[in-house]
Amino acid sequence: NAGVTQTPKFRILKIGQSMTLQCAQDMNHNYMYWYRQDPGMGLKLIYYSVGAGITDKGEVPNGYNVSRSTTEDFPLRLELAAPSQTSVYFCATGTGNTEAFFGQGTRLTVV
Amino acid sequence: AQSVSQHNHHVILSEAASLELGCNYSYGGTVNLFWYVQYPGQHLQLLLKYFSGDPLVKGIKGFEAEFIKSKFSFNLRKPSVQWSDTAEYFCAVNADNYGQNFVFGPGTRLSVLP
Numbered sequence: 001n002a003g004v005t006q007t008p009k010f011r012i013l014k015i016g017q018s019m020t021l022q023c024a025q026d027m028n029h030n031y032m033y034w035y036r037q038d039p040g041m042g043l044k045l046i047y048y049s050v051g052a053g054i055t056d057k058g059e060v061p062n063g064y065n066v067s068r069s070t071t072e073d074f075p076l077r078l079e080l081a082a083p084s085q086t087s088v089y090f091c092a093t094g095t096g097n098t099e100a101f102f103g104q105g106t107r108l109t110v111v
Numbered sequence: 112a113q114s115v116s117q118h119n120h121h122v123i124l125s126e127a128a129s130l131e132l133g134c135n136y137s138y139g140g141t142v143n144l145f146w147y148v149q150y151p152g153q154h155l156q157l158l159l160k161y162f163s164g165d166p167l168v169k170g171i172k173g174f175e176a177e178f179i180k181s182k183f184s185f186n187l188r189k190p191s192v193q194w195s196d197t198a199e200y201f202c203a204v205n206a207d208n209y210g211q212n213f214v215f216g217p218g219t220r221l222s223v224l225p
Contacts, residue, residue: 033213040120042201042217043155058212090154092213099145100203100213102154
């Protein structure tokens, strides 16, 4: 099993550009999460989903959007990229009663 | 809102030294507790978890943690560290009343000198 797969692994964006970070899971987990990781700050929750068709904001949702049309996929959309969105982004899944399982991360630089 | 604090930002130890990393959380209800490890350039991997039962939890690679409910703490320990334990360690909490979201501490960077 692949587990949680994130693409791309690295990306450089110019200010104002848009992009979608992909996250796919084959674990049949209902819960999916997007976190960003900044040095010394731990992981901050951007958006989460408790199942297909259901999404909700986390702690730091501004500048991002998500959708959850299937159980497997949970893409994160950045509109009008800003330097403050330079970060490492992690997608994670869970069942609500287990630990979170993480993808390998996407390192995004906005210049 | 839930919060998680970790006592040390950066810990430096020599090989074979004992390790204890502190973690405290703010939520007063029933919580699930986790320690994750992140090796340089990699994603987070689970070290151990506590849901219920024995408050002393054993994880992988010789790590253990003790849940002390009265102190809202979940400290991570290892009796003898190795150079390969050099990594960043994150404490995390989730709870039913928080939508089962995981709240992470800021992390503790551990450097083990050979």
